Amino acid sequence: MEALNDVAVFVQVVECGSFTAAAERLGLSRSVVSKYITRREGRLGARLLNRTTRRLSLTETGHLFFQRSQRALLEIEEAEAEVSRLQEAPRxxxxxxxxxxxxxxxxxxxxxxxxxxxxxxxxxxxxxxxxxxxxxxxxxxxxxxxxxxxxxxxxxxxAPCRHAVCATPAYFKSHGTPRKPQDLRRHNAITFRYQQTPDEWHFVSGQGEVTRVQIDGSLQMNNSLALREALLREAGLTLIPTFIVGDDLRAGRLQAVLTEYRTLELSIxxxxxxxxxxxxxxxxxxxxxxxxxxxxxxxxxxxxxxxxxxx
Structure with a gap:
């Protein structure tokens, strides 16, 4: 415990820039602080601080010891806080x-x-x-x-946030089912304004080949739930997060196409x-x-x- 006290006082002296300021922060006298530093230097057999009447400066050894000591004290403080947190209920x-x-x-x-x-x-x-x-x-x-x-x-x-190209089965029956990404150019695409490239969709084949498709459509929205409503009313097809349409795909209200390609992947x-x-x-x-x-x-x-x- 005595060694730990010496180290803590040394760190305070360096952080405060003087024996006097460190003494005030710690509630000790200047002479007691000086005693701690002298004892620590004696045990290490090395000078840690160069002292003048105007200022303190770290020796090369002192600089190394300060860095390690400061890190060690932070680890101890965090360990204590971690234990305290285990006793606290969120409120x-x-x-x-x-x-x-x-x-x-x-x-x-x-x-x-x-x-x-x-x-x-x-x-x-x-x-x-x-x-x-x-x-x-x-x-x-x-x-x-x-x-x-x-x-x-x-x-x-x-979790991942994946996307799928979707429309209703009735839409695909009327307008044809895309078999490859280029087929999307013939469809009315509902776009999401906040996508990074709303008018260009990217697809990656199983062989790693990337296809970029410029799409066109008559409707752009800034909310995915509104976009889903437009899908269900057969306004077109879209590239939409699976967290929006999971239930619709399960129930058959929507149909995913081009599923052999990977497309937009983000993370939550x-x-x-x-x-x-x-x-x-x-x-x-x-x-x-x-x-x-x-x-x-x-x-x-x-x-x-x-x-x-x-x-």
Whole structure:
């Protein structure tokens, strides 16, 4: 314990930049702080600090010892916090942001079970297809469907987000069933505004050959649930996330085509701000989502129609 105290005082002296400032932070006298440093240097047999009347500076040995000591103290602090977290029950308000369609279909129905499991929690869920700034807008966590770029956010992947080319059986009966990606040029395509390339769909064959198809259509939308409604009313065909149409494929209301090709694949993530310690309420919700949304997710499991479409 004495050695650990010496190390902790040394780190405080370096971080504060002086014996006096470190003494004030630690609630000790300057002479006691100096005693700790002298004892540590004596045990190491090496000078850690160059002292002048005006300033302190680290020796080469001191710089190495500071880096290792600071890291070790952080590990101890995090270990203590981890133990404390195990004793804490999630409580308070959890603010969540989710894309609108995914939130309506897959987050909102699960919230009653989550709140029953954690009665000291309340949830505020915001549905918004724009990418919010979690820190500035005060969200604890967001669901993102994307391939995430490098950022200061921490992300946990929950499941794949695959897409399928779909229409009603009646539409295909009237307009023909596409057999290869190029056939899509002859069809009315309903496009989703927020896709990276809404007017160009990409397909990968089993041999790895990539086909890019310029598609055309009379209808573009910014919401997947509205797009599904247009599909069911035989307005055309579209490239749509399987989490939207899993039940429709299972029931035969929609039919997936070009299933031998791979097409747009994203991932569903839970993201949260970079914080040193993850709060119990955020950890509990992420673990709950991971339990509910596995890989493969429910909407793609065998018998749903999506599973077969994505093989």
């Amino acid at each position: 308070g308000k959890l603010r969540i942001n989710s894309p609108m369609s995914f939130g309506i279909l897959h987050i909102a129905p699960a919230l009653p079970e989550f709140l029953a499991r954690y009665p000291d929690l309340s949830v505020e869920m915001n549905l918004d297809d724009r990418q919010v700034n979690l820190v500035e807008e005060g969200f604890d966590l967001a669901i993102r469907i994307a391939e995430l770029p490098e950022s200061s956010l921490i992300a946990r992947r929950l 993530y839970a993201v949260y701000p970079h914080r040193r310690f993850l709060s119990p309420k955020v950890r509990a919700f992420i673990d709950f989502l991971a339990e509910k949304i596995s890989d493969p997710p429910d909407w793609e499991r065998a018998g749903s129609g999506c599973h077969e479409a994505m093989q």
